[in-house]
Amino acid sequence: QPGRKGIDAVAEWLRRTRPQFAVGPGVYDAIQLLGWEIPEDIAMATYDRSPGFPEHAGLDHRYEEAGVVAADVLVNEVAQNRRGIPSNPVEYTIQGRWVDGPTAPPRQRVGCGPG
Numbered sequence: 148q149p150g151r152k153g154i155d156a157v158a159e160w161l162r163r164t165r166p167q168f169a170v171g172p173g174v175y176d177a178i179q180l181l182g183w184e185i186p187e188d189i190a191m192a193t194y195d196r197s198p199g200f201p202e203h204a205g206l207d208h209r210y211e212e213a214g215v216v217a218a219d220v221l222v223n224e225v226a227q228n229r230r231g232i233p234s235n236p237v238e239y240t241i242q243g244r245w246v247d248g249p250t251a252p253p254r255q256r257v258g259c260g261p262g
Contacts, residue, residue: 149172153173154173154176154180155177157171157174157177158177158180161177161181161183161189162181167189167190169190170192170193170194174191175191186251190250191203191204191250192204192205192206192248192250193205193206196208196246203248204247204249204251205245205248205251206246207245208243209243209244213239216241217239220239
C-alpha cells in the first residue's frame with residue numbers, strides 16, 4: 148500500500164494522462180483524492196480484490212483455496228512422518244481469476260476490427 152507521497156504521484160499521473168482505465172497500487176485512493184467518479188470519469192480494477200471492496204473489479208487470488216491446499220499438504224506430510232525441509236520441494240499453484248465489477252464495466256470496442 149503506497150503512502151501519501153505515492154498516492155499523490157499516482158494522482159498527478161492520472162490528472163496529466165487522463166487514462167480511461169487504471170490498475171495498480173494507490174489508484175483507488177488517487178481517484179478519490181481527485182474527486183473523480185468511478186466508472187463515469189475513469190474505470191479501475193485491483194490486482195488483489197479485498198473483501199472490504201467487493202464491488203471492485205479485479206483479480207481474486209483465491210486465498211481461501213490456497214489455505215485449504217496448504218492444510219492438506221501439511222496433514223499429508225505429518226501422516227507420512229516427514230519432517231524438515233523436503234529434499235525435492237513441490238510447488239502448488241492456485242490460479243487466480245478475474246472478477247467483473249462495476250468499477251470496470253464493459254466498454255465498446257473501437258478500432259479493433261470484427262468481433
